[in-house]
Amino acid sequence: MKRITFLLFASLIATVFLLGCEENTKPNDWTDQSEVDPEASTDEKRQITIGLSMDTLIEERWERDRDMFKEAVEAQGAEVVVKAANGNDALQIAQAETMISQGVDLLVLVPHNAEAAATIVGRAQLADIPVISYDRLVKNANVDLYISFDNEQVGVLQAEAMIDVVPQGKYAYIGGASTDNNAHLIKEGVFRVLQPLIDRGDIVVVYDQWTEAWMPMHAKENMRAALAANDNEIDAVIAANDATAGAVIEALTEVGLNGQVPVAGQDAELLGVQRVLSGEQLMTVYKSIRSLTEQAADIAVRMAKGEVIETDIKVNNGKKDVPTLFLTPVTVNADNIETTVIEDGFHTHEDIFE
Numbered sequence: 001m002k003r004i005t006f007l008l009f010a011s012l013i014a015t016v017f018l019l020g021c022e023e024n025t026k027p028n029d030w031t032d033q034s035e036v037d038p039e040a041s042t043d044e045k046r047q048i049t050i051g052l053s054m055d056t057l058i059e060e061r062w063e064r065d066r067d068m069f070k071e072a073v074e075a076q077g078a079e080v081v082v083k084a085a086n087g088n089d090a091l092q093i094a095q096a097e098t099m100i101s102q103g104v105d106l107l108v109l110v111p112h113n114a115e116a117a118a119t120i121v122g123r124a125q126l127a128d129i130p131v132i133s134y135d136r137l138v139k140n141a142n143v144d145l146y147i148s149f150d151n152e153q154v155g156v157l158q159a160e161a162m163i164d165v166v167p168q169g170k171y172a173y174i175g176g177a178s179t180d181n182n183a184h185l186i187k188e189g190v191f192r193v194l195q196p197l198i199d200r201g202d203i204v205v206v207y208d209q210w211t212e213a214w215m216p217m218h219a220k221e222n223m224r225a226a227l228a229a230n231d232n233e234i235d236a237v238i239a240a241n242d243a244t245a246g247a248v249i250e251a252l253t254e255v256g257l258n259g260q261v262p263v264a265g266q267d268a269e270l271l272g273v274q275r276v277l278s279g280e281q282l283m284t285v286y287k288s289i290r291s292l293t294e295q296a297a298d299i300a301v302r303m304a305k306g307e308v309i310e311t312d313i314k315v316n317n318g319k320k321d322v323p324t325l326f327l328t329p330v331t332v333n334a335d336n337i338e339t340t341v342i343e344d345g346f347h348t349h350e351d352i353f354e
């Protein structure tokens with residue numbers, strides 16, 4: 001009897017001791033007290049993990065998006081897991097599934113294909129993980145929030161700059177990837193400005209093609225085809241971004257027309273800005289990636305903690321009216337490089353001018 005009592009008592013002591021230890025072995029919760037708010041609930045103490053699923057890192061801007069977003073999220077004590085799919089839908093879906101099964105708290109999604117990415121949103125929703133559609137809208141899916149620049153306005157800025165210098169003549173339109181909802185929005189903005197001039201017969205759009213996967217080599221082939229079909233008689237080219245604008249200018253160079261035919265671009269890539277400076281490119285459109293990533297990071301961490309974000313505007317993606325935040329794009333031309341991309345710290349004076 002004494003022996004049994006002793007054994008019972010000993011095991012009771014052991015259990016109490018073990019419970020104490022377990023809590024101590026979770027370093028994130030206990031060891032680093034400086035970062036943890038003692039008032040916060042257990043959930044708030046746990047480190048938030050944001051998954052960032054990207055289409056590609058090929059264009060200069062996406063590396064910036066990745067780095068600046070990571071910086072902004074980590075500044076709030078959360079962490080980011082990044083995966084880029086190199087333009088491959090199946091890979092993007094598989095990568096996102098991995099992040100979902102690893103239990104990220106929220107997924108930030110830059111879809112390669114606006115429709116195919118709906119699968120990812122569906123999977124995340126089943127796992128109760130909110131999804132932010134970043135820069136590009138996912139169509140026909142239960143997205144929780146959409147944050148981007150006003151992409152129609154990007155097209156408007158490009159076309160307004162172009163009709164200013166070429167109010168009459170033959171235009172070529174080199175669009176973005178048809179799988180990307182942004183390419184459609186940019187084109188809508190361009191043609192909203194051009195249409196009245198087309199209706200008046202001042203402008204004729206003699207070539208209009210999407211560029212597969214936004215690839216410069218396809219844009220170059222398109223521009224070669226446009227020149228060939230029009231005996232090199234093209235007066236203006238609007239290209240959906242700087243990477244495709246650079247390819248257009250290579251094709252123009254092959255027929256000795258570079259610097260003579262104005263070309264519009266977007267993204268304010270370093271090479272794009274330098275071409276604007278040299279006069280080979282008419283303009284580009286600057287989108288403050290710093291502002292986009294900081295706002296997206298702030299919202300992502302708050303939503304990951306369960307906050308519901310209210311917005312003034314909503315965009316219908318074919319499935320629902322998605323709460324939306326739009327940032328404003330800015331025209332960059334040879335006269336305002338200092339006050340736009342340099343002043344905002346996107347490029348340095350040395351990078352551009354030296």
Ligand code: GAL
Pocket residue numbers: 059061135136176180182183214241267
């Ligand atoms: C678009 C984006 C542009 C562009 C392009 C190519 O969705 O808005 O900034 O660079 O993708 O990746």
